Amino acid sequence: MNPQAIKVACSNCNLRELCMPMGLSDQDLNRLDELVAVRRRIKRGDTLFTNGEKFTSLYAIRTGFFKTCLATEDGRDQVTGFQMAGEIIGLDGIVNDQHSCDAVALEDAEVCVMPFDRIEEISREVTALQHHVHKIMSREIVREHGVMLLLGSMRAEERLAAFLLNLVQRLNARGFSQSELVLRMTREEIGSYLGLKLETVSRTFSKFVEDGTLEVKQRHVRILDTEGLQRLVNNPAHCH
């Protein structure tokens, strides 16, 4: 076990409403505290888990930022998602008892380790947790549907617009600005996620700056015209 591991409790975690079911009795809340075995710190660039690794636990992100990516033997590489505080990571491992992607910290991070057998055990008794686990998995499925729509039917500008809107929306839910954000990932990682080359991502950023839609200074992005981005994502005139 990681030496930096720390004993903790969900019941007084300020992210509870993001990663845990709401409206539990005190009794149920106590049961949930058995859920998190330990916390674990991950340094920027390190992996939380890797492809092929035995699956034991789901992880709730307390702080930090992750990417999950699929790297095949033959050199293909696909970022399948970016995860931030309050989100659950590791669901891919359940089906085959081993992880099928890598989770890499894009900044120093801390996660709550939730052994999956314990999750199953407690969710047999706490209906709200059972339901919550199902919802989390379903949400991930629906999110991926959205990514498929993006990858399958959008052009570069639309993809980047959708990506940025999704990011700020999630950051906003965590109390951050609706219009300003700091990207934790490189252009290449954005490109991999969006099915574009890094040059295309860079060029598209530049185009948005020219248009007056964005202000971009390296990884600092300020959205000047949210509706413009929204129009790009929604306007049928841009569809093909």
Place this chain on the structure above:
Amino acid sequence: MNPQAIKVACSNCNLRELCMPMGLSDQDLNRLDELVAVRRRIKRGDTLFTNGEKFTSLYAIRTGFFKTCLATEDGRDQVTGFQMAGEIIGLDGIVNDQHSCDAVALEDAEVCVMPFDRIEEISREVTALQHHVHKIMSREIVREHGVMLLLGSMRAEERLAAFLLNLVQRLNARGFSQSELVLRMTREEIGSYLGLKLETVSRTFSKFVEDGTLEVKQRHVRILDTEGLQRLVNNPAHCH
């Protein structure tokens, strides 16, 4: 309730091993029989559920073939998957208590209707079912990762090759030929799934025929060179 509904039992269904957990006691099997409320027949072209519809049940496909697709108001349309006998459909609905995509029968079909509250109830008591439900959802997440890899990093030929290999592999698991298949979907639907235009799908089929990789007669496809397709999907030389 659908008038064509028929009372039935999982315990003597020949698809059980495809959609249900294995190695259950007789007692647990009896509990599972409470799971399927009714069966329902869907005619080709009809929907099993549609976007926005209230979510109540998961569906196990007994016979027939479905596509799930996301149609946005602004005219985008994305096929998110094709499902065949033994597969579970409807997971997208759990998170918001309403379906977020359409499930359309591509041929006359019959499904087992499994009310989700009953699934949750029984899986609290039958651990194997609980675990099975988790695995099914995780499998769908992993499948979608694969689609993201396909959409994000493959070119047209590679996408079609991966698509065909995946189809025959699943058909083979159901006792069909490893090398011959009848497509239940149009070129346009394949294209939507693969992020390509129907013309590109058609041209790519033609190219495979010229290469001697496939024999194609409308929707009848015979794979002459499985390894050739595999090489296309795996060979790093084709990556970009």
Place this chain on the structure above:
DNA sequence: CGACACCTTGAAGAGGTTCAAGAAATGTGG
């Protein structure tokens, strides 16, 4: 301060799309 990773921009090229026309298959109604 120098090395390295990351980002930007240009120019040429490739892969896929669009538009268009026609052929083949499928379904429908008389």
Place this chain on the structure above:
DNA sequence: CCACATTTCTTGAACCTCTTCAAGGTGTCG
């Protein structure tokens, strides 16, 4: 059961978006 309408599929040619290759700029961290 056949004729007609409709859907589906194929193929060509022009075009466009994104990629590739290349070079230089910017930022960051030991």
